[in-house]
Amino acid sequence: xxxxxxxxxxxxxxxxxxxxxxxxxxxxxxxxxxxxxxxxxxxxxxxxxxxxxxxxxxxxxxxxxxxxxxxxxxxxxxxxxxxxxxxxxxxxxxxxxxxxxxxxxxxxxxxxxxxxxxxxxxxxxxxxxxxxxxxxxxxxxxxxxxxxxxxxxxxxxxxxxxxxxxxxxxxxxxxxxxxxxxxxxxxxxxxxxxxxxxxxxxxxxxxxxxxxxxxxxxxxxxxxxxxxxxxxxxxxxxxxxxxxxxxxxxxxxxxxxxxxxxxxxxxxxxxxxxxxxxxxxxxxxxxxxxxxxxxxxxxxxxxxxxxxxxxxxxxxxxxxxxxxxxxxxxxxxxxxxxxxxxxxxxxxxxxxxxxxxxxxxxxxxxxxxxxxxxxxxxxxxxxxxxxx
Ligand code: NAD
Ligand code: MG
Numbered sequence: 001x002x003x004x005x006x007x008x009x010x011x012x013x014x015x016x017x018x019x020x021x022x023x024x025x026x027x028x029x030x031x032x033x034x035x036x037x038x039x040x041x042x043x044x045x046x047x048x049x050x051x052x053x054x055x056x057x058x059x060x061x062x063x064x065x066x067x068x069x070x071x072x073x074x075x076x077x078x079x080x081x082x083x084x085x086x087x088x089x090x091x092x093x094x095x096x097x098x099x100x101x102x103x104x105x106x107x108x109x110x111x112x113x114x115x116x117x118x119x120x121x122x123x124x125x126x127x128x129x130x131x132x133x134x135x136x137x138x139x140x141x142x143x144x145x146x147x148x149x150x151x152x153x154x155x156x157x158x159x160x161x162x163x164x165x166x167x168x169x170x171x172x173x174x175x176x177x178x179x180x181x182x183x184x185x186x187x188x189x190x191x192x193x194x195x196x197x198x199x200x201x202x203x204x205x206x207x208x209x210x211x212x213x214x215x216x217x218x219x220x221x222x223x224x225x226x227x228x229x230x231x232x233x234x235x236x237x238x239x240x241x242x243x244x245x246x247x248x249x250x251x252x253x254x255x256x257x258x259x260x261x262x263x264x265x266x267x268x269x270x271x272x273x274x275x276x277x278x279x280x281x282x283x284x285x286x287x288x289x290x291x292x293x294x295x296x297x298x299x300x301x302x303x304x305x306x307x308x309x310x311x312x313x314x315x316x317x318x319x320x321x322x323x324x325x326x327x328x329x330x331x332x333x334x335x336x337x338x339x340x341x342x343x344x345x346x347x348x349x350x351x352x353x354x355x356x357x358x359x360x361x362x363x364x365x366x367x368x369x370x371x372x373x374x375x376x377x378x379x380x381x382x383x384x385x386x387x388x
Pocket of ligand 2 (some may be wrong): 224
């Protein structure tokens with residue numbers, strides 16, 4: 001039975017996925033009750049969301065943020081702080097949307113799964129970095145991991161339902177589609193001169209800055225290969241990337257008999273968000289609906305792996321296993337931050353990550369402590385390689 005009112009925690013409520021999640025919730029007031037939210041720096045926006053939805057619990061980054069937010073909300077609102085706050089908020093609801101950006105979303109992922117509730121996961125970095133630990137938390141009775149990332153949500157839908165989706169023997173390979181980003185078709189020489197503004201101009205999706213930059217280097221697709229492997233229990237040798245500039249086919253599954261299933265819709269993140277919230281029901285809306293009468297062109301090509309080295313780096317991190325994906329993702333976060341702060345050029349992004357990966361020393365990642373240590377080491381190395 002689907003409960004008539006699902007309690008929802010939306011962590012990272014002020015970001016791109018957060019705002020689009022709020023649009024879904026506004027459409028469905030009889031189905032969902034927003035009980036908890038969190039945000040980084042945008043405290044006025046956080047307070048406005050709290051008031052609009054009558055949210056009981058709000059998470060912020062630090063005690064200083066708590067003091068500032070307390071001036072903007074009613075004193076009955078409980079304000080929680082830091083990683084421990086995020087972990088508690090992730091245990092306050094029936095469905096937890098993890099829309100936090102980057103490794104900072106780890107307490108949400110682990111907290112929700114350990115509470116045995118549904119985790120609607122947009123935050124890919126926590127899953128990629130902590131795959132063995134997330135896998136363990138997923139074994140908690142009641143825990144359910146539903147991907148929000150459009151490619152993974154497409155694959156999830158092709159595999160139909162949560163029960164039988166992991167390690168399925170009838171699956172030959174997963175085909176992750178990639179728009180190719182704003183620099184598709186450019187040579188290594190041309191890529192030397194692209195700017196921050198160019199990188200932030202994604203051809204088909206409007207997203208937060210970090211993932212938009214990742215899409216321009218194809219690091220996002222590399223991270224998504226690791227994400228798909230962790231989600232569906234498929235080794236990366238059976239995960240291929242296909243460039244599909246229209247972003248209409250969101251990904252595909254090839255079965256052992258050669259049949260391929262795909263999920264199609266216009267690029268609109270509200271569709272996978274609504275799917276992950278509503279499951280097992282599909283919510284009745286028209287987000288992403290395609291109109292074939294006006295002509296829909298679908299083309300596919302192989303990625304250019306010599307100009308876009310991030311893909312090979314991600315496959316290599318998967319081959320190394322253990323903490324290597326955590327290093328890749330942490331080094332990439334530092335690189336993207338530095339790029340957004342105009343400290344490095346676009347063409348420095350992937351080489352910086354590659355340099356950090358050369359120092360990787362194998363670690364099995366047995367504990368959360370080990371994960372935080374590995375994350376810190378990779379960040380330190382990446383920061384040490386930035387220009388002064
Ligand atoms: P964003 O930068 O727009 O928003 C991030 C949210 O996290 C904001 O609410 C911000 O305040 C909060 N946040 C940032 N740093 C934080 C920290 N250190 N501690 C606590 N909160 C912090 O990002 P986004 O584009 O919405 O992406 C969120 C996640 O979803 C990312 O992992 C991204 O890869 C994934 N994702 C996004 C899209 C998209 O369309 N935007 C698509 C697929 C996957
Ligand atoms: Mg994606």
